[in-house]
């Protein structure tokens with residue numbers, strides 16, 4: 001029997017919740033797997049008042065605060081003990097594409113400032129090479145059409161993200177997102193450096209060097225991956 005994507009997300013969330021202890025400061029990711037984690041934590045702890053979180057989106061903050069979790073602002077004297085987040089694609093070197101939910105910037109900032117990071121990726125997210133999923137690139141609104149012209153020199157297709165209602169999507173920092181098709185044989189670190197050099201680009205959904213533990217599913221079991229291990233892809 002093969003587990004559906006949702007069933008996988010559920011067992012990933014249950015596994016991830018095992019890493020959470022009362023009194024922890026948690027970096028809370030964004031997305032449907034994290035939504036399941038939030039409700040799983042609710043079931044595990046009952047009263048979530050012992051938990052404090054730094055959220056990676058207003059959406060996650062809203063969902064967690066409904067369960068009584070204390071929401072903290074990022075501050076210099078705070079470092080989340082653990083970040084738990086989802087992913088859109090994960091390659092064997094544990095580089096990832098994130099930002100399908102549009103929270104890439106806050107997700108990257110919280111990840112960078114957390115002591116330990118766990119990512120949950122169901123088996124559909126594992127890819128030999130990044131780039132099947134369009135790479136989200138967050139840009140400031142000012143001059144974004146010029147910025148998109150620079151992006152078009154790097155990517156084979158570049159599309160501004162819109163909401164289901166056809167409005168231009170705005171991130172939690174009031175920026176815009178261009179979803180970009182990565183060309184073949186790209187070197188992730190070179191691509192990231194090229195993007196950072198474009199005025200107007202805030203960040204991209206390329207995450208590398210962030211994974212401390214990857215939780216994924218193989219034959220109905222959750223596997224913990226601590227370092228690049230081709231064998232699972």
Ligand code: 5RP
Pocket residue numbers: 029030031032033034085086087088097098099100101102103104107
């Ligand atoms: C949001 C993200 C999410 O982590 C990513 O999109 C995975 O989402 P889901 O758990 O719904 O598959 O990067 O910006």
